Amino acid sequence: MRRRVNYYKELSADYSKPGLVSDELKKKLIQQSEEFISKKEVVLPAIDSNYTAQQVEKENKEWWPTHCEALRQGRGDLLTGEYRDDLVYLCQDGHYIGLTQQQEREKHWWALISQPGVTMCWPIVLFHHDVTYFEWKSVDDETGETIAKGNVTFLRRGHRGAVYLKTEQLTFYRDVYAPDELLNLIKV
Numbered sequence: 001m002r003r004r005v006n007y008y009k010e011l012s013a014d015y016s017k018p019g020l021v022s023d024e025l026k027k028k029l030i031q032q033s034e035e036f037i038s039k040k041e042v043v044l045p046a047i048d049s050n051y052t053a054q055q056v057e058k059e060n061k062e063w064w065p066t067h068c069e070a071l072r073q074g075r076g077d078l079l080t081g082e083y084r085d086d087l088v089y090l091c092q093d094g095h096y097i098g099l100t101q102q103q104e105r106e107k108h109w110w111a112l113i114s115q116p117g118v119t120m121c122w123p124i125v126l127f128h129h130d131v132t133y134f135e136w137k138s139v140d141d142e143t144g145e146t147i148a149k150g151n152v153t154f155l156r157r158g159h160r161g162a163v164y165l166k167t168e169q170l171t172f173y174r175d176v177y178a179p180d181e182l183l184n185l186i187k188v
Contacts, residue, residue, distance in 0.1 A: 007125045013065035015072075018119040018139070026069050030078070033066035037081035039159040044084065051160065053129035059158035060132050068122055074114045076107055076188045082156075084164045091168040103188075109170065111178035111186050113138040113148050130157050148172045 008014035013021045013029060021029075036059075047053050063082075070078040080099060089096040096102035113120050118138050125134040137149040148171060155165035 007123075011061055011065055011125075013068070015065065015068035015121060016123045017121050018141070021065075021069070026073070029066045029069040030073065030075070032062075033070050033075075033078045033081075036063050036066060036159045037078065037162075040081075040084070040162040041160045044157055044164055045160045047130065047157070051158070056130050056156075056158035056161070057127050059160075060127055060130070060156050063156070063159065064125060064127075064132065068120075071110065071114055071120055074110060074186045076110050076186045079110065080188070082163050083166075084162045087164060087166065089166045089168070091166075091170065107183060107186050107188065108178045109148075111182040112172065112175055115178070115182050115185070117141050118147060130155050130161070132156055145173070147174045 006014075006016075008016055013025055015021065045051050047056060067079070067082060070082075080103070083099055085099055086097070087099060089102050093105055094102075112118075113136075118140055120136060120138045122134050122136045125132065127133075132154040133151070135149070135151045137146050139145070140147055150168055150170040152166065152168045154163050156163045
């Protein structure tokens with residue numbers, strides 16, 4: 001029988017369930033997110049002897065907790081900053097290219113999964129070079145009900161390259177479009 005693993009044991013913060021990240025660390029992660037976004041280069045860097053697959057994977061592991069915290073705080077500005085301008089985004093709602101086609105739809109998703117009284121969790125996250133795969137769920141803090149869940153694969157070329165491909169499967173159990181009062185909580 002294969003041993004179960006803690007997917008967060010080598011990461012700076014554990015987002016597998018609510019209540020595991022201190023307020024001080026949350027602030028630090030948001031600052032790191034801004035720093036990582038500032039390193040994004042105009043041209044997608046090659047994986048080669050100067051920028052190895054191992055370095056890219058190391059940077060993706062550094063970045064992962066900052067991504068989680070940005071989502072929990074509804075920081076759509078940071079989440080968009082994680083993407084390349086020529087992002088390819090494949091999901092059940094369509095094939096989106098760039099940063100504007102999916103923006104209207106994605107802000108509804110962000111508003112629903114990070115709304116007050118709901119905590120987004122990522123119980124599984126796996127890394128291999130420029131691939132980050134994860135499963136997520138948003139849990140109602142009062143009832144414990146899962147309001148939405150899904151899985152995502154990012155192709156992210158480390159801090160220098162950012163996310164250039166995103167594939168996602170989402171399932172919403174309560175709402176599909178966010179009301180204005182939730183949309184107004186998302187910083188864009």
